[in-house]
Amino acid sequence: MAVLTEEQSMLRDAAKSWVQEKSPVTAFRKMRDSGVEIGYDVAAWNEMAEMGWAGVIIPEEYGGSNFGYLSLGLVLEELGRTLTASPLIASGLGAASALILGGSESQKGEWLPKIADGSVVAALAVDEGPHHKPEKVEATVSGGKLTGKKVFVLEGMAANVFVVSAKEGGKIELYLVKADDAGVKRTKLSLADSRGAANVEFNGAAADKLTGGAELLEKVLDRARAGIAAEMLGAATQAFEVTLDYLKTRVQFGQVIGSFQALQHRAAKMFTELELARSAVEAALTAIDNDSPDVPELVSLSKAKMGDTFHLISNEMVQMHGGIGMTDAHDAGFYLKRARAAEAAFGNQAYHRDRYAKIQGY
Structure with a gap:
């Protein structure tokens, strides 16, 4: 077992206590039975964001705590115990990492504070087929417009913005695409574990490129x-x-x-x-x-x-x-x-x- 700092131990204990009190497996069962389209309890997610979990890896200047990935892993481990459904992996980890590693100052300033406080849910849209093959990309960008299809997008129905892989000039790049763009269409998927997911189709949606490529x-x-x-x-x-x-x-x-x-x-x-x-x-x-x-x-x-x-x-x-x-x-x-x-x-x-x-x- 990893040797934890005092702050990490406190974070883990807080997550353990909250999960046991506010998000037991019975809460997941209730969410599943309700058939909620986005696949998670919004009230529970708001509480998680208020406790700072959505911003664990996000730098302090953008509203996060910059505690690192092991710290976020401790929170995810506790959430996993009761199968708590939330956008933490898709938004507070995946999409946030894309912005931290490849975003411009303008992009970071626009999106990271909103991801950190939970007011925006972001999602990774990478796969285009039934098997995970991130190198197989047929979606394209031309003139700042993205066209293509992505499947099994975790939190795809709840997302306010997508981080999408596409090719421009034959090279793989990542782009930010707002979910309310007229060129975005999403279809709800029913996963075996009742987690929120969607297939997303982009038809000339405005795309804002991140830096870093494949x-x-x-x-x-x-x-x-x-x-x-x-x-x-x-x-x-x-x-x-x-x-x-x-x-x-x-x-x-x-x-x-x-x-x-x-x-x-x-x-x-x-x-x-x-x-x-x-x-x-x-x-x-x-x-x-x-x-x-x-x-x-x-x-x-x-x-x-x-x-x-x-x-x-x-x-x-x-x-x-x-x-x-x-x-x-x-x-x-x-x-x-x-x-x-x-x-x-x-x-x-x-x-x-x-x-x-x-x-x-x-």
Whole structure:
């Protein structure tokens, strides 16, 4: 486990307390059942923004706290425990990173303070097909107008502004596109985990270019990948702890099922995999904070490892709970669905293993 500063410990404790009090899994269930189009509770998001979470990585001069990516990862981990749905990854992490790394002073001044206070939701619009291939870009920009389609845009229905990848002169660039532009059309998607998402079509929408090209795109994606890995870590940890408690209380054949050696071995496997995944996630976030040259491989390592681990634990949660684990009345299904959706976001295990191997020269 990473060694935290006093400020980081306070931030984590505040997030833990708020999540337990204001955003338990029952709140996520209520949000899902309500069918809210944007996929999250606006009142809860406003509270999160008031506590400064939307501005954790944003510099102080733009209304943030500049606490860094490991600090934001601590918040995301706690939110992941109860599957709290919010624009924090899309807006306060992904889009904010794009502006911090590639925005002009004018662009930063216009958007970062609004992202930090939660009054604006920004979203990354990168993928154009069912599989994560950020290098495959058919959207184009000509004369400052962007045309193309993006799919599986997290928080796409709630976004006030999009950070969009497109080609201009054959080169990949990132652009800011306002969601209320007449050339923007979005269609709601229903994801397995009930998170807010949309397909977005751009037809001659006004585009404001960021600086950095394809290199900026990869840096932004790596930060989003590390963030969602941190959220997955929290969800997997909670799923494991709930399952462990069940093994200690469920009685079968006259004894608690946790006394059965086969289940003990499976629980031990989950624990060891979870600890390895935690190390990988924290290493990736720390590398980003330190601007380390090995960020790409550490991020791919963490996303692949966390995907495998959450997949395993969500499966075991359902199986070890038996029949009740198969019902919608139990929370196990929520964790399994979040695992599958999060695995696919910003590249699944196969994508990141292949990327890691290429970085290592294979």
